[in-house]
Structure formats: C-alpha cells, structure tokens
Amino acid sequence: MSQDLEATLAEAKQKILACESAHALKDIERIYVGKKGVVAGLLAKIPGLPAAQRRDAGKTANQLKQAVLQAVTARQGELASSEIEAQRSGAGFDATLPPGRTVRGSLHPITQVTRELEDLFQSMGYQVLDGPEVELDYYNFEALNIPANHPARDSHDTFFCEGDGHLVMRTHTSPVQVRAMERLEPPYRIVVPGKCFRQETTDASHDHTFHQMEGLVVDKDISVAHLIGAMKTLLRGIFGRDLEVRLRPGYFPFVEPGFELDARCPFCDSGCSVCKRTTWIELLPCGLVHPNVLRAGGLDPDEWGGFAFGLGLSRLVMLRHGIDDVRHLLGCDLRFLEQF
Numbered sequence: 001m002s003q004d005l006e007a008t009l010a011e012a013k014q015k016i017l018a019c020e021s022a023h024a025l026k027d028i029e030r031i032y033v034g035k036k037g038v039v040a041g042l043l044a045k046i047p048g049l050p051a052a053q054r055r056d057a058g059k060t061a062n063q064l065k066q067a068v069l070q071a072v073t074a075r076q077g078e079l080a081s082s083e084i085e086a087q088r089s090g091a092g093f094d095a096t097l098p099p100g101r102t103v104r105g106s107l108h109p110i111t112q113v114t115r116e117l118e119d120l121f122q123s124m125g126y127q128v129l130d131g132p133e134v135e136l137d138y139y140n141f142e143a144l145n146i147p148a149n150h151p152a153r154d155s156h157d158t159f160f161c162e163g164d165g166h167l168v169m170r171t172h173t174s175p176v177q178v179r180a181m182e183r184l185e186p187p188y189r190i191v192v193p194g195k196c197f198r199q200e201t202t203d204a205s206h207d208h209t210f211h212q213m214e215g216l217v218v219d220k221d222i223s224v225a226h227l228i229g230a231m232k233t234l235l236r237g238i239f240g241r242d243l244e245v246r247l248r249p250g251y252f253p254f255v256e257p258g259f260e261l262d263a264r265c266p267f268c269d270s271g272c273s274v275c276k277r278t279t280w281i282e283l284l285p286c287g288l289v290h291p292n293v294l295r296a297g298g299l300d301p302d303e304w305g306g307f308a309f310g311l312g313l314s315r316l317v318m319l320r321h322g323i324d325d326v327r328h329l330l331g332c333d334l335r336f337l338e339q340f
C-alpha cells in the first residue's frame with residue numbers, strides 16, 4: 001500500500017474511533033466506502049493508469065475498503081457495549097423526576113379473614129390444622145356418621161374423583177375432625193381453614209368452591225354452654241362487639257344435638273337487606289360431637305366429649321364487605337380484587 005493510502009487509512013481509523021454514536025459512524029463509513037466515497041474514487045482512477053500499475057492499484061483500494069469496514073464494525077461493537085454499561089451504571093438517572101407508579105399486590109379478602117381468625121383462635125389456645133382437599137370417602141362421610149346410602153349424602157352434591165369412588169373432593173372441612181382425633185392426644189382445640197367443593201349450579205349465593213373454617217374442641221364434660229361461650233368470643237373477634245346469639249335446632253349427622261347459630265344483625269337495629277328484615281343472621285352450624293364420630297376417631301364417648309362448628313369464611317367475607325355475589329370471590333377479576 002502506498003504511503004498516501006496508509007495515511008488515508010490512518011486518518012479514517014482516527015475518525016472512526018472518535019465517533020460517539022452509531023449515526024456518526026454511518027456518516028464516516030459513507031465518506032470512505034460509500035458509492036461516491038474515497039475508495040470508489042480510487043477505483044474510478046484505475047482505467048487511466050498505465051497497464052502495469054492497474055492490478056496493484058485495484059488491490060490496494062480493496063485493502064483500504066476492507067480495513068475501513070473492519071474498523072467500523074469494531075467501533076460499532078464498542079459503542080453498543082458502552083451503551084449497555086451506561087444503562088447499568090445508571091448514567092442519565094435523574095433523581096428529581098417523580099417516581100413511577102409502583103404496583104403493589106394485596107392479600108385476598110378470604111386470606112385476610114382467615115389470618116385474622118387464625119390469630120383469634122390461637123389466642124384462645126386452638127391449633128391451626130390442615131387436611132387434604134381430595135379426601136377419602138371414609139373421612140368425608142363414613143367416619144362422620146354418614147354411612148353409604150345415608151340420605152344426608154344427597155345434600156352434599158359431591159364431586160367424585162375418577163376411579164372406584166373412594167376419593168372425593170371434600171364437601172366440608174369436617175373430615176379433619178376425625179383425622180385430628182386419630183393423631184392428637186386429647187384434650188385439644190383445633191381450627192381448620194380451607195377450601196371445600198360442591199357440584200352445584202352456581203348463583204349469587206352458591207359457588208362450586210368455597211372456604212370454611214372447621215372448629216373442634218375435645219375435652220371432658222363439654223356442654224352446650226362451652227359452645228355458646230366460644231361462639232360469642234368468636235363474634236366479638238369478628239365484629240368487634242358483643243352480639244346476642246340464639247340456637248335453633250339443626251340436623252347434621254356428625255353432631256348431637258345439632259344447632260344453627262344465629263347472631264343479631266350487626267348492621268341494623270330494625271331490619272336491613274343483609275338480615276332480610278329479620279334482625280338475625282344465620283351464622284354457622286354447630287353442635288356437640290356425635291358419639292359415633294368420637295368412636296371413629298378412637299375416643300371413648302363415655303370419657304370424652306366435644307363441640308364442633310363450621311364457619312363459612314366466604315359468607316363472612318361477604319357480610320363484612322357487603323359483597324352480594326359469592327362468585328366475585330374466586331372470579332379473578334382484578335377490578336374486584338384491587339379494592340382490598
């Protein structure tokens with residue numbers, strides 16, 4: 001390569017290295033290797049050269065073109081990585097700009113109520129237990145004094161799992177009662193929050209999946225008075241004040257006697273839409289544990305007794321927040337969930 005050309009190449013490299021943007025680099029590239037660039041000018045002169053020099057001249061012009069293109073590519077790489085570096089190191093960060101909106105999640109209203117009640121019951125000496133959502137027919141029905149062909153099974157609208165029918169999606173949290181009796185040494189108090197499933201036509205007050213909290217106390221000389229006392233404490237925890245309660249007879253195969261517990265409507269004095277103008281709200285089914293259930297759990301009903309209750313967590317959340325359709329709770333609609 002002639003000295004002239006070497007000087008040209010050195011100058012080109014210097015300019016390329018000085019480029020601080022991809023745009024400027026393109027301009028330099030065009031000046032040297034573009035259609036009307038320096039290299040094109042050299043090639044255009046070749047036909048006028050003596051025949052002996054033409055070959056060398058063509059070769060050097062091509063060498064210059066390749067060298068320039070190489071330098072451009074190298075500089076492109078440098079510019080790209082320094083740009084990434086600048087982004088990483090926060091160059092261009094302006095501390096005076098207002099911050100962007102931070103999207104924060106929140107706990108689902110059912111989770112909130114569950115945690116509150118867990119705290120409340122733990123403060124009263126209850127253990128929080130868990131149980132399987134896919135349950136054996138034995139624990140869901142049989143051990144709870146609901147043998148095969150018992151009419152109470154009809155009211156449970158059960159999802160049966162594939163197979164021989166021994167596995168069901170639990171229809172209530174009560175199966176954990178017997179599981180707890182098998183595992184724990186009495187006396188004990190437990191609560192079991194969790195999902196339950198019913199094969200129901202869904203409407204504003206029924207969903208195929210809902211949340212319950214089962215409660216069970218096993219001890220000696222347990223009476224209905226203990227049950228009422230525990231329920232009043234529960235209501236005070238939920239609504240923040242004492243509410244009058246009443247028991248109506250209710251039939252549930254796993255308790256005897258069984259009750260429906262109603263509480264004075266916490267939202268009105270003379271009737272409102274929540275209590276359907278009766279000033280009472282149906283709160284939960286409860287009762288003293290049936291001797292057959294104690295036996296299924298391996299306890300002697302002559303020695304041990306207990307009470308149990310099934311609190312509808314979904315219903316409680318609806319009461320607390322004035323939600324009129326249970327299907328909102330598991331509907332995954334962000335417009336609904338973002339309110340909590």
Ligand SMILES: [Zn+2]
Pocket residue numbers: 265266267268269271272273274275276277279280
């Ligand atoms: Zn009311």
